[in-house]
Amino acid sequence: MKHRMVVLVALVLAYGAVPLLLGSMDYVMSLIIAALTIGGVALAWALLGNLGGLVSFGHAAFFGVGAYTSAILVVDHHWPVLLAMVAGGVGAAVASVATMPALRLRGPYFALAILAYGHIFRILAVEATSLTGGAAGMLSIPGFPTLLGINLASKTGAYALILTIVLLFAWLYGLIRRSTYGLALRAMHDSELATRVVGVPSTHLKAAMLVISAFMTGVVGAFNAHQINFLDPEYAFASSWTVLPIAAAIFGGYRTVWGPVLGALVVFLVDQLVFKELMPSGHQLVFGVLLGGMVILGPHGLLPLLGRWSKKEASHAGA
Amino acid sequence: MLELILQALYSGLLAGGYYAMIALGLALVFGTMRIINLAHGELVLLAAYVAFEMERSFGWTPLASIPVALVVVGLTALVIYLLIGRIRQDRELNSLILTFGIAIVLTNLILMIWSADIRSTSNSWFMDGVVLGDTLFSMRGEVIFCVIGVLLLAATYWWLNHTWQGRALRAVASNRDAAKLMGVNPARIEALSFLVSGVLATFAGVAVYTASVVFPAVGHNLTIKAFVITVLAGMGSVPGVLLGAVLIGVGETLTTTLAKPSLQELTGMVIFLLILFLRPSGLFGRKGMVKK
Numbered sequence A: 001m002k003h004r005m006v007v008l009v010a011l012v013l014a015y016g017a018v019p020l021l022l023g024s025m026d027y028v029m030s031l032i033i034a035a036l037t038i039g040g041v042a043l044a045w046a047l048l049g050n051l052g053g054l055v056s057f058g059h060a061a062f063f064g065v066g067a068y069t070s071a072i073l074v075v076d077h078h079w080p081v082l083l084a085m086v087a088g089g090v091g092a093a094v095a096s097v098a099t100m101p102a103l104r105l106r107g108p109y110f111a112l113a114i115l116a117y118g119h120i121f122r123i124l125a126v127e128a129t130s131l132t133g134g135a136a137g138m139l140s141i142p143g144f145p146t147l148l149g150i151n152l153a154s155k156t157g158a159y160a161l162i163l164t165i166v167l168l169f170a171w172l173y174g175l176i177r178r179s180t181y182g183l184a185l186r187a188m189h190d191s192e193l194a195t196r197v198v199g200v201p202s203t204h205l206k207a208a209m210l211v212i213s214a215f216m217t218g219v220v221g222a223f224n225a226h227q228i229n230f231l232d233p234e235y236a237f238a239s240s241w242t243v244l245p246i247a248a249a250i251f252g253g254y255r256t257v258w259g260p261v262l263g264a265l266v267v268f269l270v271d272q273l274v275f276k277e278l279m280p281s282g283h284q285l286v287f288g289v290l291l292g293g294m295v296i297l298g299p300h301g302l303l304p305l306l307g308r309w310s311k312k313e314a315s316h317a318g319a
Numbered sequence B: 001m002l003e004l005i006l007q008a009l010y011s012g013l014l015a016g017g018y019y020a021m022i023a024l025g026l027a028l029v030f031g032t033m034r035i036i037n038l039a040h041g042e043l044v045l046l047a048a049y050v051a052f053e054m055e056r057s058f059g060w061t062p063l064a065s066i067p068v069a070l071v072v073v074g075l076t077a078l079v080i081y082l083l084i085g086r087i088r089q090d091r092e093l094n095s096l097i098l099t100f101g102i103a104i105v106l107t108n109l110i111l112m113i114w115s116a117d118i119r120s121t122s123n124s125w126f127m128d129g130v131v132l133g134d135t136l137f138s139m140r141g142e143v144i145f146c147v148i149g150v151l152l153l154a155a156t157y158w159w160l161n162h163t164w165q166g167r168a169l170r171a172v173a174s175n176r177d178a179a180k181l182m183g184v185n186p187a188r189i190e191a192l193s194f195l196v197s198g199v200l201a202t203f204a205g206v207a208v209y210t211a212s213v214v215f216p217a218v219g220h221n222l223t224i225k226a227f228v229i230t231v232l233a234g235m236g237s238v239p240g241v242l243l244g245a246v247l248i249g250v251g252e253t254l255t256t257t258l259a260k261p262s263l264q265e266l267t268g269m270v271i272f273l274l275i276l277f278l279r280p281s282g283l284f285g286r287k288g289m290v291k292k
Helices: A002-022 A026-050 A059-077 A081-098 A100-104 A107-127 A155-178 A180-190 A192-197 A202-228 A240-252 A259-278 A285-297 A302-318 B002-033 B040-058 B062-085 B091-114 B140-162 B164-174 B176-181 B186-211 B218-233 B238-258 B261-278
Strands: B129-132 B136-139
Touching: A002 A026, A002 A155, A026 A059, A026 A155, A026 A202, A026 A240, A026 A259, A059 A081, A059 A107, A059 A202, A059 A240, A081 A100, A081 A202, A100 A107, A100 A202, A100 B261, A107 B091, A107 B218, A107 B261, A155 A180, A155 A202, A180 A192, A180 A202, A192 A202, A240 A259, A240 A285, A240 B091, A259 A285, A285 B091, B002 B040, B002 B136, B002 B140, B002 B164, B002 B186, B002 B218, B002 B238, B040 B062, B040 B091, B040 B186, B040 B218, B062 B091, B062 B186, B091 B218, B129 B140, B136 B140, B140 B164, B140 B186, B140 B238, B164 B176, B164 B186, B176 B186, B218 B238, B218 B261, B238 B261
Parallel strands: none
Antiparallel strands: B129 B136
């Protein structure tokens, strides 16, 4: 009951208070939208890491494929934007099927094979000039429509849209985690061999997580394309679409559902508002320090760390 | 056309010399510690920028800056080693994230100190043309560092096979616990592998600076390239590393000549994926990277 109240209050704050208080500040709203975009990818990355047990260095590939799929469908085939975004997710999911042979590789090899795929997709996007416009990119990609009287192309509208996308994904993530599949996936963590012995098709489950993670990343990529109305391969497949979500997920705690999203908000906003001001070039250094620091000091991320603290506080209060 | 292809083969062969140095460093650390050091390319890059700084500030030739670069890169490699030692759980994957983070830090430090400009040696002696048999062209720097690369590789090969420490390193790589029982201190050997990897990275970095160009993003590409070569070679084979490096070098130059330069990067990646899927133990390796 108490839990429900917290969720309700958070929803009211997220949908109501944030646009009301900050809606007039365009710059802050763009930052929050960008942070949620990264949060969406971070959530997808963490789903693969937590449930699938796979570390990916190539989520930029799914992001870029999603963005291009959606943009091409809207520009060349005049699909409605929101439908094309879903198709962008499907495109990324299809792309992830191409990476599936990598699933039989052990941990680090998988991570690096996916990295290789990321590069291949970027080069393909540059070379497929007739489809993607090549290195010059695609200009004036249509933005979001007006839905139920809300202009999604406005800052507040785009915020509501990405917030909804991230919330839906988090809900889906939670659903998978609580299902029997989630149980099997968690069991795989402890011992993949033992899990296979009792009849769990571990590779199939991992493949499913990869597809879902790619789909989510693709939708977020598509959202980004229609929000900034521009795409080029260097941007759509930029390594920062991999680096930032990993930093966010590791910082927030990739074993939790909300950690990556909160991590993205904190990491991105602090980076943009503080570190970018302090050091205009090379401020990504902070992400590196953050990744290293978290791995050494708190491998489970901030959210579980906070949870432990609050529990300690509570037990102190009780005593 | 034939001349062009021969020239491409020759250039690729020369590039293979320093690719091999980079890849062997990565492979050594991977062999002893089961860790892929994603910051390895940045170590190479660091050496290149030390050479650049020495040349800019004091007018040193790149060869003279090698001792300075050795100290800088060696210390950095040791710091990475010590940081990895602090990982408490799930070392295989956490070390990947940690070294990924270190790579980001190093790239951005280099960006902050030396800016994003493209740098290369201004020493014309290294850039003089060396013509082989009237048709094959190269720069003196390329030839020198290819020779240095092969010599260093040979030296490392000898060291691994004929010295106590080299043998200890191989022992730790093949069975850590058994090596311990034989009186080898694995921690010391691991640190040593990092140092040797740093030495190789230093020479490679000065080579890249002299025979090619550097900018901050190069480090990432070098790491990937080194990893591709390691996979190609299979773990724990020095001749395999050399052959893999030449293969990648030649593959790249041939792509540039026969197709177009923008596809160069794709060659390495495609070879990499083909090897991973068709022959996961590498061309010469014994140990698999596929789950058993």
